[in-house]
Amino acid sequence: MSVATTLLELQELDLALMRNQEALDQMPEVRELAKLRARYRTLKLEAQKMLGARKDIEIDVDDLKAQRAQTESQVEAAQVQAAGLTDYRAVRDFENELAGLAKRLDKLSFSLDQRTKELEQAYAQEERMANALKKVEQAVRESAERTRAKAGDLLAERDKLNAHRADLVHAVPVDLFSRYEQSAKRFKGLGVERLVGNKPTVCRVALQPSAMADLKHSGEVAECPYCHRILIRPVDAEEV
Numbered sequence: 001m002s003v004a005t006t007l008l009e010l011q012e013l014d015l016a017l018m019r020n021q022e023a024l025d026q027m028p029e030v031r032e033l034a035k036l037r038a039r040y041r042t043l044k045l046e047a048q049k050m051l052g053a054r055k056d057i058e059i060d061v062d063d064l065k066a067q068r069a070q071t072e073s074q075v076e077a078a079q080v081q082a083a084g085l086t087d088y089r090a091v092r093d094f095e096n097e098l099a100g101l102a103k104r105l106d107k108l109s110f111s112l113d114q115r116t117k118e119l120e121q122a123y124a125q126e127e128r129m130a131n132a133l134k135k136v137e138q139a140v141r142e143s144a145e146r147t148r149a150k151a152g153d154l155l156a157e158r159d160k161l162n163a164h165r166a167d168l169v170h171a172v173p174v175d176l177f178s179r180y181e182q183s184a185k186r187f188k189g190l191g192v193e194r195l196v197g198n199k200p201t202v203c204r205v206a207l208q209p210s211a212m213a214d215l216k217h218s219g220e221v222a223e224c225p226y227c228h229r230i231l232i233r234p235v236d237a238e239e240v
């Protein structure tokens with residue numbers, strides 16, 4: 001099989017793969033599966049945000065606990081110091097200090113209560129999210145199974161086409177293959193045309209004699225001077 005024939009076969013095959021993909025995309029089961037997967041991704045992102053927010057609260061709670069412990073030991077230290085006081089002014093200063101520490105302790109306890117409640121809420125929220133995620137995961141699995149069962153024929157065809165495609169790709173020089181891929185992309189799958197008489201099969205613009213003459217130097221795989229698709233020429237016929 002010549003490279004030109006291989007290219008044409010590759011194009012037929014890729015068009016068949018495109019039709020196969022379209023048929024798959026149009027199946028309601030496939031659409032449902034895609035929706036469920038999108039839902040799963042959204043929930044997963046939300047769960048990550050929740051985890052981040054909860055960790056922030058945990059850090060806050062730890063910090064508040066440390067501050068409270070520190071303030072409590074400051075109170076204890078002040079009380080030990082106060083036991084030895086006799087001077088009136090020193091006692092008054094001590095009472096002021098103690099009042100300040102007590103106020104601080106109150107504030108810390110209040111914040112700690114608040115943040116601890118928030119932490120409990122965050123844990124509960126995360127648990128609900130974990131359950132929701134589990135449900136969606138299960139739904140994705142079931143939907144994927146249903147899709148496989150219904151799309152079995154199309155998927156088997158796709159596997160066969162892909163296996164055959166790999167053989168063909170192997171038979172095409174690397175440079176030409178990348179040219180083919182670019183052309184296929186640019187012309188939505190119809191990147192290769194054949195020259196029949198003086199007309200290419202896709203753009204169908206009749207070539208002028210001068211263009212036909214130029215093409216004689218190009219070999220079997222040329223380029224259409226009008227649409228710039230890969231142009232397959234019947235070299236043998238011409239040479240006879």
Ligand SMILES: [Zn+2]
Nearest residue numbers: 200203224227
């Ligand atoms: Zn053309």
